[in-house]
Amino acid sequence: MDKLINEFSFGLFFWQLLLFVGLVLLLRKFAWKPILDAVEKRESGIEDALKAAENAKLEMQNLQADNDRLLKEARAEREAMLKEAREIKAKMVADAKDEAQVQANQMIEAAQSAIESEKRLAMTELKNQVATLSLEIAEKVVRGELSSKDKQMDLVESMLGETTLN
Amino acid sequence: MPRKSVFSLLLFFIASLSLSTMLAQHGENQHEEMELQEVAPGVEGKEGLKKEIKEYINHHLLDSHDFSLYSYTNDAGEKVHIGFPLPVILWDGGLKVFSSSKFHHGEEVAEVGGEYYKLYHNKVYKTNAQGDITLDDHHHPTNAKPFDLSITKNVFTIFIVGLLLLWMFSSMAKSYKKGALPSGMGRFLEPIVLYIRDDIAIPNIGLKHYKRYMSFLLSVFFFIWIINLLGLTPLGVNVTNNIAVTFALAILTYLITTFSGNKNYWKHIFWMPGVPVPMKIILAPIELLGTFIKPFSLLIRLYANITAGHIVLMSIIGLMFIFKNWIGSSLSFGLAFVLSLLELLVAALQAYIFTMLSALYFGSAVEEHHDDH
Numbered sequence: 001m002d003k004l005i006n007e008f009s010f011g012l013f014f015w016q017l018l019l020f021v022g023l024v025l026l027l028r029k030f031a032w033k034p035i036l037d038a039v040e041k042r043e044s045g046i047e048d049a050l051k052a053a054e055n056a057k058l059e060m061q062n063l064q065a066d067n068d069r070l071l072k073e074a075r076a077e078r079e080a081m082l083k084e085a086r087e088i089k090a091k092m093v094a095d096a097k098d099e100a101q102v103q104a105n106q107m108i109e110a111a112q113s114a115i116e117s118e119k120r121l122a123m124t125e126l127k128n129q130v131a132t133l134s135l136e137i138a139e140k141v142v143r144g145e146l147s148s149k150d151k152q153m154d155l156v157e158s159m160l161g162e163t164t165l166n
Numbered sequence: 167m168p169r170k171s172v173f174s175l176l177l178f179f180i181a182s183l184s185l186s187t188m189l190a191q192h193g194e195n196q197h198e199e200m201e202l203q204e205v206a207p208g209v210e211g212k213e214g215l216k217k218e219i220k221e222y223i224n225h226h227l228l229d230s231h232d233f234s235l236y237s238y239t240n241d242a243g244e245k246v247h248i249g250f251p252l253p254v255i256l257w258d259g260g261l262k263v264f265s266s267s268k269f270h271h272g273e274e275v276a277e278v279g280g281e282y283y284k285l286y287h288n289k290v291y292k293t294n295a296q297g298d299i300t301l302d303d304h305h306h307p308t309n310a311k312p313f314d315l316s317i318t319k320n321v322f323t324i325f326i327v328g329l330l331l332l333w334m335f336s337s338m339a340k341s342y343k344k345g346a347l348p349s350g351m352g353r354f355l356e357p358i359v360l361y362i363r364d365d366i367a368i369p370n371i372g373l374k375h376y377k378r379y380m381s382f383l384l385s386v387f388f389f390i391w392i393i394n395l396l397g398l399t400p401l402g403v404n405v406t407n408n409i410a411v412t413f414a415l416a417i418l419t420y421l422i423t424t425f426s427g428n429k430n431y432w433k434h435i436f437w438m439p440g441v442p443v444p445m446k447i448i449l450a451p452i453e454l455l456g457t458f459i460k461p462f463s464l465l466i467r468l469y470a471n472i473t474a475g476h477i478v479l480m481s482i483i484g485l486m487f488i489f490k491n492w493i494g495s496s497l498s499f500g501l502a503f504v505l506s507l508l509e510l511l512v513a514a515l516q517a518y519i520f521t522m523l524s525a526l527y528f529g530s531a532v533e534e535h536h537d538d539h
Contacts, residue, residue: 031335038342
């Protein structure tokens with residue numbers, strides 16, 4: 001202890017105090033303050049950036065979810081549209097078929113009726129022809145039969161004969 | 167938090183261990199020297215050499231008025247000093263400033279303005295034209311001492327280190343203007359600065375108040391560290407083993423603690439809450455004494471660690487010249503090498519401890535709580 005007190009140099013103490021306090025003040029102004037400020041600024045910048053990135057990530061996730069939802073909706077819509085279209089197509093085909101059927105039936109019917117009336121016409125004509133022919137034949141036969149007296153007599157007789165039988 | 171306190175405890179343990187080993191080694195060393203003296207008395211050359219080594223170590227530990235790197239005796243038998251003189255500033259009935267070259271390394275009397283001064287054990291004493299120094303029974307000079315404010319070797323070194331720190335950190339600060347990351351030296355220094363902020367200041371002082379103390383903590387850390395490292399160079403500067411220097415640093419810690427002490431701090435000193443009244447009365451002087459002992463322990467710890475390290479290192483180096491054979495010399499070389507490595511650690515460790523404890527004291531001064539003991 002005695003040695004320590006003996007060794008104590010007031011001049012050195014004075015200079016150390018003066019120089020060190022001066023050093024602290026100078027360093028504070030020219031070094032520590034700018035350094036710590038810069039570091040703090042950088043750190044808060046990093047923190048902000050991280051936060052922003054986190055936010056962006058969240059937003060991205062939201063967007064992704066939205067996209068997914070939209071996609072699903074679109075897919076469903078497409079599905080529905082396709083289904084509808086298919087139905088319409090089927091309906092149209094069925095309708096067309098029905099219509100065609102009806103038309104064909106109508107045509108067949110018309111054809112049949114036409115055939116029928118043609119047939120009837122032909123039949124009438126045929127009947128008329130046959131009647132004319134038979135009249136002509138009968139006229140010729142009658143003319144032939146009644147050409148002579150004998151023959152006329154025979155006829156009368158046969159006719160009478162027949163009548164008697166009745 | 168517990169992890170961190172464990173880490174600090176560990177550091178303390180290492181520090182105290184290194185100190186005790188050094189002191190022990192020093193003690194052993196002295197013991198050894200004494201034994202040697204007993205074994206071989208009367209060996210004139212060896213005795214003289216031992217005395218010279220001892221004197222050299224003492225001389226190295228002391229401050230000096232000129233910056234001498236080394237000295238040798240030339241062919242003509244004259245002692246030649248390599249170095250440069252520093253200004254001597256005395257207050258002795260008026261300011262007296264002169265170059266320390268006037269002392270001729272303590273060999274001559276300096277005559278300034280009709281007064282005579284002489285160096286004795288690196289201290290300036292007033293003397294007569296013949297340079298007589300009268301000693302008392304305890305070998306202390308009885309001559310009057312003028313008030314010495316000289317720029318000594320240590321003051322010069324402190325100044326240089328101050329400039330170095332200013333240059334280092336202002337250039338680091340400038341490098342932040344170019345970008346968010348420092349360039350050059352700042353790359354290395356920034357983690358240390360951040361360590362002091364994040365692991366010393368904030369945990370001990372708290373987020374609310376730590377900013378006020380950052381300048382002191384950072385300055386004190388880098389100042390002690392660099393000046394300790396400089397002490398390990400062959401330049402022979404040795405600042406932190408001066409009690410005046412560590413005292414100046416510790417008194418700053420004490421003043422800052424005292425002036426930033428809040429109501430809670432003083433209450434815990436003078437009227438400890440949560441204990442019975444008689445205990446409060448007993449505790450008050452103890453706590454008050456504690457406020458002085460805390461910074462006192464700071465100054466003694468730093469001083470003792472660095473002084474011990476230097477003494478041991480130089481004694482081991484000195485042993486080389488005593489042994490003068492290849493086994494002993496290489497052994498002490500190896501030992502000195504290992505010790506130098508340890509001293510490198512101690513240099514940083516003492517800076518860390520000083521900063522850490524200062525932060526702890528500041529933290530206790532601004533702590534706000536809760537009387538829930």
